[in-house]
Amino acid sequence: MRLSVIGCGYVGLVSGACFADFGHDVACVDKDAAKIGALRRGEIPIYEPGLEDLVATNARQGRLTFGEDIAAAVGGAAAVFIAVGTPSRRGDGHADLSYVYAAAREIAGALDGFTVIVTKSTVPVGTGDEVERIIREARPDADFVVVSNPEFLREGAAIADFKRPDRIVIGTTDPRAREVMSEIYRPLNLNQPPLFFVDRRTSELVKYAANAFLATKITFINEIADLCEKVGANVQDVARGMGLDNRIGGKFLHAGPGYGGSCFPKDTLALVKTGQDADSPLRLVETVAAVNEQRKRAMAKKVIAACGGSVRGKTIAILGLAFKPNTDDMRDAPSLAIVTALEDGGAKVRAFDPASMDHARALMPGVAFCEDPYQCAEGASALVIVTEWDPFRALDLDRLAKAMDSRVIVDLRNIYRPEEVRRRGIKYVGIGLPT
Numbered sequence: 260m261r262l263s264v265i266g267c268g269y270v271g272l273v274s275g276a277c278f279a280d281f282g283h284d285v286a287c288v289d290k291d292a293a294k295i296g297a298l299r300r301g302e303i304p305i306y307e308p309g310l311e312d313l314v315a316t317n318a319r320q321g322r323l324t325f326g327e328d329i330a331a332a333v334g335g336a337a338a339v340f341i342a343v344g345t346p347s348r349r350g351d352g353h354a355d356l357s358y359v360y361a362a363a364r365e366i367a368g369a370l371d372g373f374t375v376i377v378t379k380s381t382v383p384v385g386t387g388d389e390v391e392r393i394i395r396e397a398r399p400d401a402d403f404v405v406v407s408n409p410e411f412l413r414e415g416a417a418i419a420d421f422k423r424p425d426r427i428v429i430g431t432t433d434p435r436a437r438e439v440m441s442e443i444y445r446p447l448n449l450n451q452p453p454l455f456f457v458d459r460r461t462s463e464l465v466k467y468a469a470n471a472f473l474a475t476k477i478t479f480i481n482e483i484a485d486l487c488e489k490v491g492a493n494v495q496d497v498a499r500g501m502g503l504d505n506r507i508g509g510k511f512l513h514a515g516p517g518y519g520g521s522c523f524p525k526d527t528l529a530l531v532k533t534g535q536d537a538d539s540p541l542r543l544v545e546t547v548a549a550v551n552e553q554r555k556r557a558m559a560k561k562v563i564a565a566c567g568g569s570v571r572g573k574t575i576a577i578l579g580l581a582f583k584p585n586t587d588d589m590r591d592a593p594s595l596a597i598v599t600a601l602e603d604g605g606a607k608v609r610a611f612d613p614a615s616m617d618h619a620r621a622l623m624p625g626v627a628f629c630e631d632p633y634q635c636a637e638g639a640s641a642l643v644i645v646t647e648w649d650p651f652r653a654l655d656l657d658r659l660a661k662a663m664d665s666r667v668i669v670d671l672r673n674i675y676r677p678e679e680v681r682r683r684g685i686k687y688v689g690i691g692l693p694t
């Protein structure tokens with residue numbers, strides 16, 4: 260099938276490459292000329308394990324092309340996937356749909372023959388109706404259906420998630436669109452992923468409800484972690500004890516510095532706004548968003564306390580800047596708020612991250628970036644683990660201790676066993692652990 264994907268970010272690029280790998284002919288479009296230039300040269304603008312090979316193989320075999328011209332990509336396509344960004348609108352927290360609507364207008368001009376237009380971007384309930392209205396207004400003659408097909412992939416595991424999804428949610432009641440969507444995902448039949456057909460509004464809401472629920476789970480265990488610290492309990496064991504209950508499940512019950520990234524913060528806010536606009540406030544989600552926001556700066560206070568109450572003039576080493584391992588994505592990363600709060604407290608911050616330092620440089624002008632964890636630790640009064648990258652899980656603790664000014668490790672991801680660190684004469688502070 261001929262498909263086109265508008266937007267070559269984390270979602271568009273992964274979707275496009277995976278669809279091509281299924282055997283479809285995929286034209287990917289982005290308005291960012293530099294990004295398209297890089298992709299044509301085989302350079303991948305984001306860090307995502309396995310993506311470079313997947314793009315190279317499918318581009319070489321002619322199934323995956325990149326361009327800037329929506330019209331050229333859309334004409335003759337059976338389906339057009341809109342995968343542009345939907346960030347928080349400045350000021351009010353609503354999802355900014357200007358990129359989606361701009362793409363819809365451009366697609367409208369190029370429609371030719373029956374076309375399914377799919378919103379893969381995360382969009383608030385009713386956006387599909389508006390996309391349909393925009394296209395209908397521009398092209399009263401066009402034969403098209405607008406479908407919602409939210410994406411659930413996780414950065415860092417995006418290809419596996421796309422190819423082996425827990426479910427594929429498809430929002431349409433149109434039989435022709437249903438047939439096209441089933442055909443697009445047919446190569447996944449071997450793994451029998453449930454194609455879950457619902458109406459378009461329901462599909463749009465599934466995505467937000469799922470993200471808000473996961474954000475709630477994280478925030479719940481984070482607050483339990485705080486309580487553990489006060490009452491001398493161990494949050495990791497509490498989480499395990501809870502998670503062994505099948506009704507709860509152990510995933511997303513890892514206490515940490517608060518959720519970040521390109522989805523949870525903006526999607527919880529957007530859902531809160533939808534609830535308020537619909538006179539159906541989501542108080543739980545409102546609280547989750549507020550608690551999480553405060554938590555990031557509170558993590559800096561934890562570091563300051565571990566350093567004896569002040570970091571003024573002290574050097575603090577930060578390991579991990581990306582919002583999670585295996586990505587270079589810095590959007591709403593907890594490290595941003597933590598570093599700012601430490602700098603506000605007078606600290607000099609050094610940092611190392613295996614993938615995100617190029618992005619981080621522009622966002623953290625006061626930070627000294629290092630080549631590895633050991634260089635980062637040199638002269639530091641505390642070493643703070645913010646992102647649980649694999650290379651940070653088995654550091655040479657003796658070497659670190661030697662490099663540091665004061666032997667303090669603040670492990671915001673609980674990746675070390677406290678006694679293993681303390682045995683080396685290093686003060687260890689984790690999250691929700693007895694001291």
Ligand SMILES: NC(=O)c1ccc[n+]([C@@H]2O[C@H](COP(=O)([O-])OP(=O)(O)OC[C@H]3O[C@@H](n4cnc5c(N)ncnc54)[C@H](O)[C@@H]3O)[C@@H](O)[C@H]2O)c1
Pocket residue numbers: 265266267268269270271288289290291294342343344345358361362379380381382410411412413414521522
């Ligand atoms: N990143 C994730 O892990 C993830 C997971 C699931 C869903 N989503 C959702 O998917 C959507 C895309 O997210 P992302 O992280 O891939 O975004 P992104 O910011 O990485 O990429 C968006 C791309 O769209 C391009 N673009 C914008 N307007 C365009 C237009 N009119 N024509 C052509 N290109 C255009 C931009 O240049 C950019 O390259 C968002 O709604 C997001 O919430 C993201």
